[in-house]
Amino acid sequence: MRQFLLFFLIVATGITFVSRLFYLQVLNSSTHNLYEDNAIRKVFDYPKRGFVYDRNGELLVANQPSYDVMIIPREVKPLDTLEFCSLLKITKEQFIKTYDKAYHYSPRLPSVFVAHLSKEDYAVLQEKMRKFEGFYIQKRLLRDYQTSIGANVLGFIAEVNPGQIEKNPYYKMGDLIGKQGVELSYEEELRGVKGIKFIQKDRFNRDIGPYKDGKFDTLPKQGKDITITIDAALQEYGEILMQNKHGGIVAIEPSTGEILTLISAPTYNPNLLVGRKRSRNYTQLYNDTINRPLIDRSLQRMHEPGSPFKTLIALAALQEHAIVPEGTVTCTGAYHYGGRRPMGCHCGGGSRDLTRGIAKSCNSYFANAFRKTIGKYNDASHAMDVWSDHIKSFGLGNFLGYDLPIGQPGNIPNGAYYDKWYPDFKWGATTIISNSIGQGEVLVTPIQLANMTAAIANRGFYYTPHIIKDIENQEIDPKYKEIHHTTIDKKYFEPVIQGLNDVYNYGTASFLKVPGIEICGKTGTAENFAKVEGERVQLTDHGIFIAFAPKDDPKIAIAVFVENGYYGARWAGRIASLMIEKYIKGEVTLKQMEKMVLEKSLEEEYAKPYAGKPFTINDGAKVQGLHLKADNDQTN
């Protein structure tokens, strides 16, 4: 018996060790990841972020160096906190709070301790950094805006958030990433690829040398410069015209789909969102619920298209042979249908053919055209589907597919839409007649309107609007070179375009003529309702204007939307004419008109509902008595 004790113990020890090793190395093994290995120090080398140029080669966005103090909490050794805090210009409470936050994020991964040191602070700190173990300085590049315009287009970069890091492990805490505009759309092209050096540390946190002789090290890959389609001069001019007004302007080059300007007012100076002041400024902009400068009104603002939509009503009716250009409708100042309240018309009355109908924006003419289009088929629902397809072929009713990260689909109703709305009622053209004048259930965004205008200017096709013109050593997405044909035959465009031209010749925009440029345009107005405390309250109408020029060789198609701007020709039309002149001639001769626009402020109009007393809208035509407390319903 005695000789078996040791034998037994040896075997038992062997089994115990093997089990423990199995537990440690197989069941509970920590898989190796160089990035998370605290025996390896990672040194990142951030590449130049690509510059952004406008279509004429003007530099809009460059870089500036910035220095972040980084922390790896578990490597922090006791330090002279007082000295450290005074160097960083933070309080001891901030120190403790930031430390705890970093530790909570990860004790072994680096976090930003203090971001964006000033050059002076950096110079002083750099000398003393060695004393503070667990902290180091990371050089990065911040944006340096060469311009104060185009914030909504350019977007901005900011620190990645943990969610983004989880989704894409390329990003590490403190990295900067495009958050909006082209910075987000072209993040991968602009950012390049950061270089990384793996350095073997010893247990005293000293560097021994490159890990594996630098086998896994990578060099940074420079970000690519990009050229955007924006015309900076035109963009700037438009932003100036839109001062003191809310709304959007989108101008597109019809022959390419390139976005010449994309203006949202009110906007902000892109320099506000750079560096240490970014976060505070961003909060301030975000909290400005009256002006909402962070909303891009030209991409996100859905509204009724108003009268410009009549062009599509006419085109669909022509294509469906529901009308002929020469056919006339006699307007009596109102359009009567099915024993209901008639639809009013302010065109002045008389006999209207297609061209005059557009020029005078006669409601009766287009109500008739729409009714006839739907009447072509026995089944209203089917007719509506056909109509809807024609309209959607102009890029309405869905996301356009442009290369900016935000947008709205708008709405173009089809048969099913109304079948759902009227389940127990046989609806027909008269039920939904307000669509014929761009009201009712139709919703568009300014960029959709501009694209629709470009499609008309091209006589039946468009290119997907886009902001990218050129990427260094890289082709842009081929989808922006693809033609999208509308369902309307080319021949039907001419009478409609003539009507649009006559809008300028003798129609609703005759006072907006630009000498030497044949412009085609259409005024529009959209009723403006604000939903407050469950009640719909009417405010002054939105002014809408679309135009393209020159008539026979279109260089620019534009849509202007001015919130509470009243009738379309008033401000939206003036702005469109000025923009067209500026773009085509390079200078503005309509000084009187320019002065009027520049001096006009709509701030008073926007403030009315918040003043807490009864107010008038549409130049005193109506009186509103409600006290509105909350903000205007702008995003619907």
Added chain:
Amino acid sequence: MIRQTDRNFKFDWITIIIFLLLVGFGWLNILSASHSGETIEYLDFSKSYGKQLLFILLTFVLIVMILSIEAKFYERFASIIYLASMLSLAGLFIFGKNVNGATSWYGIGGMTFQPSEFAKAATALAVAKYLSDLQTDIKTFKGQLQAFAILVVPAILILLQNDAGSTLVYGSFIFVFYREGLPHQYLTLLISTVVMSILSLKFGGVVASIIAITLILTYHFTRKKKPVLIKSLLAILACTILSFGVQFFYENVLKAHQKDRISLWLRLEKDPDKIAEMRRDILYNLYESEKAIRSGGLSGRGFLEGTRTTGKFVPEQHTDYIFSTVGEEWGFMGTVTVVILFVLLLLRVLHLAELQKSQFSRVYGYSVASIIFFHFLINIGMVMGLIPTIGIPLPFFSYGGSSLWGFTILLFIFIKLDSNRINEW
């Protein structure tokens, strides 16, 4: 037997092959642990792996010498070898060199020499010689006293040099004595002392005492043949004193770092921050070695690929913590191989010991197995965090000439003795 005819094959080659595998694999890991990215110069003696290679080459000279000496020599000169070894230990008090707080080395030229590594073999010889003496009876109290005295001399000398780990090794001779007839009460006493100590530290003196009293009284009243009451009462008294004594010892005698080792091992500390701090500061190498082992996974990160090994995150990794390099770079496959090699070696030696005709050879073989087993148990158990930190090397594996030679001498004397058995057959 057949093997008699050829002198070259009279040694137990299984043992020798396992020995060679352990030494060779050990060197590869020392190479990895002591090299930090530069090109490898095998004979660069400023590097640990270069020195170890030299030690290994010299080991073969040593082996040839041991095997060419007549087997009878070891039995005949056992006492003199023991005496010389004890003198070399005692000499440290005068000529010793202090390294890391322990005065365990002689410095000769650039080399250091650690007599305690050789004292194990000498003591094994002395124990074998004493127990195989016809006059000796381990079952008598006098025999036990004299046997223990052989151990106490080197143990105390080494303890006085501040090398607690090596002192404990002499405890492994309890297996030898037990095999040769030591009454089982000693084993019971040892086990109950260890259990009582752990209970008392973990649950406090009161709980430990209550558990002991309950057990003793149950034993006392359930036995058919009533034990003497006074004995049971004495046992209760001893247990109670031990319970509170251990607690007192822990609180007031142990130094902070020793306390923390035990505290962490028995998970006495409940505050997670304090535990993290202890792991980081006091038990840094254990913490790192466990992490290194864990990072190896099933098949390891590959030879010379371990970042914790290259970064020297585990201090003393090429000596006492060499097993963590195996774990990191060779993974579960590597660590299990090492464990199996040791188990095979131990069982082989044990098996051979039982086959010995002479009691001297048997006792010596048993001592070899006990000593190597103790090192194997303590070292690997420690590196994996199963037992508190006790710094002793892994035989044949850890860096160090004295340790390698000490174990080589220990093992090969037995191989020689064993070959003699074969010859005598």
